Amino acid sequence: MLERIEEHIEGHIGKTGKFSFSLETIGEHFLHQEILGIAVCLEIGKAFYLPFLHDYDDAPAQLDIHDCLTRLKPMLEDPNTVKAGFDLKHASHVLKNYDIRLQPVKTDIHLASYVANSVAGKHQLPQIARNYLQVSAVDIESLLGKGKGKLSRRQANIADYTPYAAQKADLILRLSLSLEHTLATNGHLLGLYQYYELPLIEVLAAMEQHGIRVNATALAKQSKQLGTQLAKLQLAVFEIAGEEFNLSSPKQLQSIFYEKLKLPVLKKTKTGQASTAEPVLQELAQDYELPRLVLEYRSLSKLKSTYTDKLPLEINTATGRIHSSFQQAVAATGRLSSTDPNLQNIPIRTAEGRRVRQAFVCDAGNKLLAADYSQVELRIMAHLSQDEGLLSAFSGAEDVHRATAADVFGVALDKVSTDQRRSAKAINFGLIYGMSAFGLAKQLNISRGEAAKYVERYFEKYPGVRKYMDETQVLADEKGYVETLFGRRLYLPDIHAGNGMLRKAAQRTAINAPMQGTAADIIKRAMIDIHLWLSMAGLDARMLLQVHDELVFEVSEKDLDLLSQGVRFRMTTAASLDVPLVVDIGVGKNWDEAH
DNA sequence: CATGTCACG
């Protein structure tokens, strides 16, 4: 049986050099996946399924997975045979457990769909098949049911599962043709897919495999302390409120604040409820004691529930490390995201929060090294707009917010006040976000007219920036999409919406996406280069995390200097802009120290 | 499962 399959596959590969596959896997985490079966498609319309682990009454004897994989290994590892798949990062993790190194990585439908249109909803196979082939994929729910009678995949009947899995492999092969055509005929999309997204797969897979060490004992200690503080705060709140209630319930808090105690309603949520969000409480805290206590409770409660209580549960018992997943096909702008757990939002802004960060550590004899781009989005704005003033603000090594403040407020660099610098910083950020005068006014707590004056003065000093913003709007309007410096596209379906709010939101995205997206492209390029360099140069160092403009490494102390130099070089040369790319590097025994 | 809130860049 297996020999026949082997000959069959090899015979076909000889003709096309390509086949598609779908690994059907079971397991909670990517580090512990079992292969239920493999579907393979050698030729459109002809796919088959190899079952291994289906388990139910009267389930037939199945193929031996190790025997089968031993025979498939040469094909899966042959650099001249293209294996089209869906989410090859996941497949790589699974196959690694069977000592198979999947290569080449040349066709991933998940990423092809993302590059083709990053806002086309979800990039899962059924939606992609509907979008590009007008085909309805077999719904897994029809096989397994739902609710309490739901079967596990393992329990799925082979006769039912075969058409489902085989169809997936067939769709992958068909989609590889149509999506590659779409990418090839739309600007630089194919290059972005081939030279950025596909090479990044193995970089991310390696980062996920390594994971980062987290000190569970330290976090447990913090949880205990936070618990004590929270109990005290809760008592104080109940005292003032005159009753006990659930402080974590926005609804109950609203009723205490605005009905019982009649505090002024400063803002409503989008459903019309009186808001108790942080900026509102901050405002109320100037006049009342209660909101201040609630703010403190909220921030500590967040630390405890999301970080100190939960992170220890994510530590893999075999490795002692946390293995987060990096999502490569989620963010519309081209950024990565991190899940299970999210390691891109570990606290840093408060002293209490930084204690959580201190629990991210290195092994004995190693260091953590954090390298982050300085003001990368603003530098990209300078490059894209070619505004002379902004370009020159970045040409020296000066503080750009200070330079902007000096220009906008007409004072010498060394005469810029703290407040002026803060305003300039808010303007700079606001520009990247497509701000309005209203938004700036709110941010700086000044009048709208005053904010408008700031913006006006900014554009007088940096007319190229206004011109760039205007041109971007026009292009977005004409083409229906905007692009990064490297040609990544973001389609803006709402740019012509009749609803003014939707349209304006799309216009702000049009302004922001090229800058946020170009920054994402640049750090992806750096990651690919650094990963390749590390594997060639044989340094005792690993990339562990990416946090949008920052890369975190773990390195043996003996290779620290080499790593630092090599990382800085590759990050600063990942793109050549008309302003320098500047990288700050920190080193420490934990992630907080490395900043 | 939606809502409100809040952690990060």
Next chain:
DNA sequence: ACGTACGTGACATGA
């Protein structure tokens, strides 16, 4: 007249 700064993920609550 109206609502208003970009992009994410996770938690607790409550229907």
